[in-house]
Amino acid sequence: MNPIVFPYQYTGPNPDPQTLAPLLPLRLRRGGVTMDVTGLVDSGATYSILPYDFGARFGIDWQSLPHTITVRGVLQGTPAKLLIVDGLIGSLPPTPLLFAWVTTNAIPVLLGQTNFFFEFDVCFHRSRSQFTVAPRTP
Amino acid sequence: MSFVEVLAAAKELTADEQRELARELALPPDDIPEHLRQFIPPEGFVAEFWHPTTDAAGWEAIREALAEIQTGGTT
16 A cells, blocks of 8 residues: 655744644544544654543543553653544554543644554655655555 | 633633734734644744653553554453
């Protein structure tokens, strides 16, 4: 399957090349709820992050989820629950994605090593302001 | 409702006054699409890095959740 090409996008109010980032539009689905989000493809994140309001839209009780972790790094001890949702990227088949659903909105959607980079082969072409995503190769 | 809208409602500001308030608070202008606002770095920075990680107990929970994916679970 051919990789899908995505452009880098500006993350600031002005078209400053320093603010270009690999932002990926994707659809998240769980149960009967779907939502379109934009996530930062973040190879420096050890796992993926879902801000509180995004996860809440699935109608799930945060407390009811069994796996709790403590997020270290910039969030400095924020609790999170592990949440599995289907991720749909373009025409690629749905893929189960694991997120740490945090109790704050002070962080964007991050697509990190576990398990986004487990499931997708990502190539960054910063010089061309684009990146590609393809299902992992067996 | 955005922070500025909440403040504006509380203060009964006009649209022009809301924009002025947003400018004073160094908040992103309204023409930035909502889905991109989460990525705007703090004032004075061109980017922000979050580097989330976790402790040993957190990794054990992540391993268990990954195992659930393999068996079709829905944690």
